[in-house]
Amino acid sequence: MCATCGCGPDHHHKDEKKVLDVExxxxxxxxxLAQRNRGYFDGKNIFALNLVSSPGSGKTSLLERTLRDLKEELQFAVIEGDQQTANDADRIHATGTKVTQINTGKGCHLDAHMIFHALQGMKLPSDSVLFIENVGNLVCPAMFDLGEKDRVVIMSVTEGEDKPLKYPDMFHSSQLCIINKTDLLPYVPFDLEKAKEYLLKVNPNIEIIEVSCTNGEGLSVWYEWLKSKVLVPFE
Amino acid sequence: MHELSIVMSILDIAQKQANKAQAQAVEEIELEIGELTGIEKMSFDFAWKQAIRGSILENVELKIIRPLGIGKCMDCDEVFEMKQIFDACPICKSPFVAIKSGKELRVKSLVVT
Structure with a gap:
């Protein structure tokens, strides 16, 4: 019997409140969805990397160079994320690599759902490397797991060396930092040692590789890192 | 402005829960957003106001619990308050710190009618 009005068990008060413990x-x-993507990658032995950086730090240039230099040794595919245009996908396509462009429209980051659908159309080969180039933005993509194995953050010497301190979430959640455009070091006030100090302060476990996509300096270290991470498939 | 994505996810969770409970309206929603999450409060409030219009949360009372950032030093076991996700141990200066709280991002409860 209802304690409020004495009615039977079927009665519902119009203003009856209910607390739902959602947790x-x-x-x-x-x-x-990210875990689902991750399972797909694991099942096919695909090494998936999420590349993040501010706009203009050289993500696409690094990819172009990597794809050209290593195409005889490894099998690659690329997912390009940008708000608008297929310009980056065209650049990747020109290297002969399989590429899908995701345009986020007004969105500021890729999410696992977008990757899930992109993967459906790609039919990736087993034992390959997938680069996911995120939208150029050091803030928003940090919170969204895509199912990648490792997150690679790229910064360039034309930016401030204090980027890791300004955008700690992104650097904190990455496994590797590539410092790009080192050929410009003599012409810019970028303090490389300070940059590394800040990086390790924000993330003591992060690996650091310095490269120049223009003169090729340091790229062999990046290639070795990449090859060491591509697991040998089970026989 | 990833806060908008976060707000849309909250709306989605609330809508599904309300449907499941066959509720007519949501009166109150309680969220837990840790101090160390990458959520900017002003952006969140802005996104919130726009997103709830015409939704089941339109007239909801929003309650937000903000757990403090608490870390435990992996070297000397010191437990301390963190202002940034990369704060080092104040005692032994070790940068290896396990974050115990402050990264929460949850819908805790709803009050529905």
């Missing part, structure tokens, strides 16, 4: 992670949907 659900807000990013749960994204994280579940």
């Amino acid at each position: 659900q992670d807000i990013l749960q949907e994204n994280n579940l």
Whole structure:
């Protein structure tokens, strides 16, 4: 019997309040899809990397160079994320690599759902490397797991060396930092040692590789890193 | 402005929960957003106001719990408050710190009618 008005068990008060204990992670949907992507990558032995940086630090140039230099040794595919245009996808396509462009429109980051659908159309080969080039933005993509194995953050010497301190979330969640455009070091006030100090302060586990996509300096170290990470498939 | 994506996810969770409970309206929503999450409060509030218009959360009372950033030093076990995700241990200066709280990003509860 209802304690308020004494009615029977079927009665519902119009203003009856109910507390729902939800206790659900807000990013749960994204994280579940990311894990689904991760399972797909693991199953096919695909080494997936999420490349993040501010706009103009050289993500696409690094990819172009890498794809050309290593195409005899490794099998690659690329997912390009940009707000607008297929310009980057065209650049990657010109290297002879399989590429899909995702345009986020007004969106400021890729999420696991977008990657999930891009993968459906790609039919990736087993034992390959997938580069996911995120939208140029050091803030928003940090919170969104795509299912990648490693996150690679790229910064260039034409930016301030304090980028890791200004955008700690991104540097904190990355496994590797590539410092690009080192050929310009003699002409810019960038303090390389300070940059490394800040990087390790924000993330003591991060690996650091210095490269120049223009003169090729340091690229062999990046290539070795990449090859060492591509697992030997089970026989 | 990833806060908009976050707000849309909250709306989605609330809508699904309300449907499941066959609720007519949501009166109150309680969120937990840790101090160390990458959520900018002003952007969040801006996105929130725009996104809830015409939704089941339109007239909702929003309650946000903000757990403090708490870290535990992996070298000397010191437990301390963190202002940044990369704060080093104040005692032994070790940068290896396990974040114990401050990264929460959850819908805790809803009050529905």
